[in-house]
Amino acid sequence: MKGVTVITHPLVQHNLTRLRDQRTGPQEFRRVLGEVAALMLYEATRSFAVEPIPVKTPLAPARGFQLRREVVLVPVLRAGLGMLDSILQLIPHARVGFIGLKREETTLRAVFYHKSLPPDLSKFEVILIDPMLATGGSAVGALDLLAELDARRVRLVNLVAAPEGIRRVRKHYPHLPIFTAAIDERLNDKGYILPGLGDAGDRLFGV
Numbered sequence: 162m163k164g165v166t167v168i169t170h171p172l173v174q175h176n177l178t179r180l181r182d183q184r185t186g187p188q189e190f191r192r193v194l195g196e197v198a199a200l201m202l203y204e205a206t207r208s209f210a211v212e213p214i215p216v217k218t219p220l221a222p223a224r225g226f227q228l229r230r231e232v233v234l235v236p237v238l239r240a241g242l243g244m245l246d247s248i249l250q251l252i253p254h255a256r257v258g259f260i261g262l263k264r265e266e267t268t269l270r271a272v273f274y275h276k277s278l279p280p281d282l283s284k285f286e287v288i289l290i291d292p293m294l295a296t297g298g299s300a301v302g303a304l305d306l307l308a309e310l311d312a313r314r315v316r317l318v319n320l321v322a323a324p325e326g327i328r329r330v331r332k333h334y335p336h337l338p339i340f341t342a343a344i345d346e347r348l349n350d351k352g353y354i355l356p357g358l359g360d361a362g363d364r365l366f367g368v
C-alpha cells in the first residue's frame with residue numbers, strides 16, 4: 162500500500178510473533194513491545210532531516226550532523242505507553258505529548274479523555290505511536306488533534322495495522338507516512354484485528 166512501510170526486519174518479525182502468541186504474559190509482552198518499538202524506530206526515522214555541524218575529535222576537525230528539528234513523541238494512551246520508554250532511550254532529547262483515547266465497545270468510536278501537547282507543533286517532527294491501527298478511528302482522532310496544533314511533519318508508527326484502518330487514515334491524511342510490522346487480514350465483528358494480537362492495552366497491563 163502506498164505510503165505504508167512494512168518493516169520486515171527479522172528481529173521485528175520475530176518479536177511480533179512473540180507478541181501475537183497468546184502464551185506471552187504481561188511481563189514479557191511489555192519487554193518485547195519495547196524492544197520491537199526501538200527496532201521499528203530506526204526505520205521510521207530514516208528520513209529525518211539532518212544538518213551538517215563541525216565537530217572536533219581528539220585528533221582533528223570532522224564533519225558531523227545533527228537532527229534539523231526537535232522531536233515530539235506522542236503515544237496514544239494506554240497501549241502507546243508500551244512503546245514509549247524504549248523509543249525515548251534512542252531519542253532522549255525528545256519531548257513527549259500524550260493523547261488519551263478509548264474506543265467505545267459498542268460503537269467503536271474513539272473518545273478523548275486526555276491531551277497534553279505542546280501548543281504549537283509546526284516546527285517539530287512528530288511521531289504518533291500506537292501498537293494497533295484497527296478501524297482507524299483513534300488514529301484519525303489523534304491526527305486531527307495534531308493538525309489543530311499545526312503539526313506539519315507527522316509519521317504514524319503502529320505494530321499491527323488492519324487494511325480498514327489504513328484506508329481510513331489514508332482517506333483523511335493521504336500523505337502521512339505509516340510504519341507497521343504487519344498488515345493483517347481484516348477486522349472481526351467487534352472491531353478487533355484478525356489475527357492481530359488481541360487487546361494490546363489489556364495484554365500490556367494485565368487487566
Ligand code: PRP
Nearest residue numbers: 238239240263264295296297298299362
Ligand atoms: C486500542 C489501541 C488503539 C485503538 C485502535 O486502544 O491501542 O488506540 O484501540 O482501534 P481503532 O483503530 O479502531 O480506533 P483502546 O481504545 O482499546 O484503549 P487502550 O489502549 O486504553 O486499551
Ligand code: URA
Nearest residue numbers: 295353354359360361
Ligand atoms: N485495539 C486492540 O488493542 N486490538 C485490536 O485488535 C483492535 C483494537
